[in-house]
Amino acid sequence: MNKWEDNKAWFMVIPVFLVVAVSAILPLMTVVNYSLQDIFGPDQRVFVGLEWYKDALTDSRLHDALKRQLMFSSLVLLIEIPLGILIALMMPKKGWGASLSLVLVALPLLIPWNVIGTIWIIFMRPDIGLLGAAVNGLGIPFDHTASPFAAWVTVMLMEVWHWTPLVVLLAYAGLQAIPEAYFQAARIDGASAWSTFRYIQLPKMRGVLTIAVLLRFMDSFLIYAEPFVLTGGGPGNSTTFLSIYLVKLAVGQFDLGPAAAFSIIYFLIVLLFCWLFYQVLLKVGTGDKP
Amino acid sequence: MALVIENVTKLVEKDCHINDISLQLEPGTFNVLLGRTLSGKTTLMRLMAGLDKPTKGRILMNGQDLTGVSVRERDVAMVYQQFINYPSMTVYKNIASPLRLAKVAKAEIDRKVRDVAEMLRIEKLLDRMPAELSGGQQQRTAIARALVKDAELLLLDEPLVNLDYKLREELRAEMHEIFKRRNSIVVYATTEPPEALALGGNTAVLYEGRLEQFGPTVDVYQHPQSTRIAQAFSDPAMNFVAGSVDATNLRLGDAMPSALEQHLNGLKPGKYQFGMRANHLQLQSRTATDIEFQANIDLAEISGSETFVHVTHNGAAWTVQQQGIHQYQIDEQIKVYVNQARLYVFDLDGHLVASPDNASRQLT
Structure with a gap:
């Protein structure tokens, strides 16, 4: 009787297993399979062992893309997290102003990613773009299709504009969850605005900020659509991030084996960084040494 | 030398939260504000603390009119229902924080913090973070932080309500000892008649924003001046x-x-x-x-x-x-x-x- 009851649980779990297997594990295993073979056609493949992994690890273009990617993600975190907190702090806490500012802030999140790329292409055009023409009008030459620096500035601006709202929403939710009594207590203690932020608001936002950092890191590390539409990875390779390079390799050159090996490495890097962030963020402010 | 509340009324968007209350509290006394939820206990405390301004009336401390004076300029400490401590500071730093903001000398801070921690039996927890403490210990820390200031006015807003039965009994029993030697005016809000009786001192019964009766607790219990007071002070x-x-x-x-x-x-x-x-x-x-x-x-x-x-x-x-x-x-x-x-x-x-x-x- 007991035995049967125990086994019954499997009927509940198996459907989920099947869905996860078909949607995640099987494709992943296919990628592992590809990464170990040289593929010429549907029935022409040769086992090459770890060849593609060696290639990938020694590919200087991949190294450059990884450096760019790390630079990009670091800038994203350094700008978006503080900016998001700052905006959340300035937003009204209640009344119609709160609803209005929430809607305004959330707008960029509602736009499809490729549309965002298109919007910024037009916005930054040196001849007719609102910002691009304005900057050029001031006598500063600015063209994201020609100068790597301008391309980076444009991609960063777009990224910050697109995704800071997510940080704002998370930080705002965290701030709203702090009981009013904390602020009263701080006022009674005679704490300054900075102390209130440093010792009440920031520690109380730790949970949501951990999520914000993880999400922003993962998303920015995997970014594809917006820079692909905006710069296509150029000029030159100056904005070729990892996923753009990966797609060039897999789709552009149809090098399925190397692309598969690259994918696996890419996946492991993201996993490693997320684990590191998570470990550090869990301990910050709790008194434990990170 | 007392806290005098003179014909104080507080309206919030035409809702009357406090209706023409006059009350005089003497230093060294323990005063219970007894009333149901929404009877105006917290509002009255906020007015006493200076967190809010009364719509009408005056609040005097030692003869000095404090009605418009901000809470930062006053000598007040407060303990809340929720366990309010600085989450990223140790218990020691939490207790020390009001003194550090008041720029008290280090040695003096250390002495005071250890004294008050001992009185609240948290002297062994000084290096812990609030999140590592039980509810009772967190509230002890918050009470210690309020006591260490030695403020003229100490407000406790239902401080035991979020604790479980055992801890509540334990801490309530210690309250006597903790507040006995003080020269502050202690004000303690509660909804529970047995708690008011256990704490003693004076009791002010509030009902829908009005002060119904104020006097020694046992007196109010034995001679409730109206059916309303009898209702509020009976469980x-x-x-x-x-x-x-x-x-x-x-x-x-x-x-x-x-x-x-x-x-x-x-x-x-x-x-x-x-x-x-x-x-x-x-x-x-x-x-x-x-x-x-x-x-x-x-x-x-x-x-x-x-x-x-x-x-x-x-x-x-x-x-x-x-x-x-x-x-x-x-x-x-x-x-x-x-x-x-x-x-x-x-x-x-x-x-x-x-x-x-x-x-x-x-x-x-």
């Missing part, structure tokens, strides 16, 4: 029965008339409301003069070692508090007894006319 709520008095007899509800005794002797003939505390209603007659009622059992709940029997007499709902655990059938007919000596008498407007005069007997 379970006081039971009422309509009745009348003529030259020699007392008639309560459907009960047989009985001769007037003791504190009821001087009553003028007429109609009254009689109040009976739940613990004074009995299900067995103890003396021949007990008044007997017929009642119908609605529900019996067992709480700890007591049974609360909810009954209806003549359409009035009563609660009988009975020692020990007993079981009853719902809708069973039952006899309820009360002794004349226990009766509170209110006129038809709800004002106290007579109350039981023997305090020690009444509390048994």
